[in-house]
Amino acid sequence: MPSTFDTVANIIAETCDIDRATITPESHAINDLGIDSLDFLDIAFAIDKAFGIKLPLEQWTQEVNDGKATTEQYFVLKNLCARIDDLVAAKGK
Amino acid sequence: MRIEYFQLIDRIIDLNLNDLTIRVEANVPTESTIFEGHFPGRPLMPGVLLIEAMAQASGWLIIGRTKFAKMPFLAALKEVKLRTFVTPGQALAVNAKIMHEGSGFALTEAEIRIDGKMVCNADITFRVVDFPPGDFVKHMHETAKRIAFPMEAVTHG
Numbered sequence: 451m452p453s454t455f456d457t458v459a460n461i462i463a464e465t466c467d468i469d470r471a472t473i474t475p476e477s478h479a480i481n482d483l484g485i486d487s488l489d490f491l492d493i494a495f496a497i498d499k500a501f502g503i504k505l506p507l508e509q510w511t512q513e514v515n516d517g518k519a520t521t522e523q524y525f526v527l528k529n530l531c532a533r534i535d536d537l538v539a540a541k542g543k
Numbered sequence: 544m545r546i547e548y549f550q551l552i553d554r555i556i557d558l559n560l561n562d563l564t565i566r567v568e569a570n571v572p573t574e575s576t577i578f579e580g581h582f583p584g585r586p587l588m589p590g591v592l593l594i595e596a597m598a599q600a601s602g603w604l605i606i607g608r609t610k611f612a613k614m615p616f617l618a619a620l621k622e623v624k625l626r627t628f629v630t631p632g633q634a635l636a637v638n639a640k641i642m643h644e645g646s647g648f649a650l651t652e653a654e655i656r657i658d659g660k661m662v663c664n665a666d667i668t669f670r671v672v673d674f675p676p677g678d679f680v681k682h683m684h685e686t687a688k689r690i691a692f693p694m695e696a697v698t699h700g
Contacts (some may be wrong), residue, residue: 488618491648491668498645507646 454501454531461496462527465489475528480521503537546575550686551596552637558607563641564625565604567690569596569655571597575633588629593663595621597653601639601667603692605649608641610697611687615649615669623665633657639667647671 497505513519578586639653654664
């Protein structure tokens with residue numbers, strides 16, 4: 451079974467036509483990979499489907515806009531994957 | 544259909560918030576300045592307006608789903624197929640179904656049929672956001688009334 455990171459990285463590579471080899475756990479989806487908000491909707495859709503969750507993008511965006519969180523907390527891939535794991539775990543409870 | 548005003552939906556026939564589907568009527572007018580240019584002597588309903596009709600039908604479905612709390616805005620199109628010409632006076636049956644509801648976005652599949660035959664279809668992505676300030680939501684309620692939006696589906700759904 452692929453890791454959360456491998457699944458997410460493959461989704462990003464396929465959705466945004468980004469070389470898979472350039473995507474690392476330290477990559478920032480926006481700043482490093484150049485993914486814009488519209489492309490991120492496609493990624494969110496694919497992640498929602500792959501993991502059976504609903505990424506709380508509205509809440510994350512609000513927190514960033516309010517200065518309560520940084521984009522790194524949600525969009526650096528290792529952090530994004532940790533959030534996904536949390537959501538998957540919460541779903542099983 | 545008031546084509547020059549981009550009011551493409553005439554009437555909602557069915558809004559099913561359990562199945563997440565909508566069916567609407569949209570009748571292409573027999574005359575419009577649009578047909579004078581598109582094209583002289585060969586009037587055709589512009590493909591972008593067929594896409595807009597599918598987006599508007601999808602949009603009303605999403606508005607119903609959110610009980611008028613959120614406004615969908617067209618964000619992306621995929622797999623758009625304009626299968627045949629549509630001409631003045633034709634009656635369009637526009638159908639849409641929500642395929643995915645994300646956080647702040649939604650995806651639909653939509654199609655238009657004439658006499659049962661599919662003339663176009665598309666996968667559509669919407670950003671779903673709070674209504675813009677001002678009279679925006681009021682205008683949407685007025686339009687909802689004009690196109691027979693079934694408010695009972697929202698209030699009792």
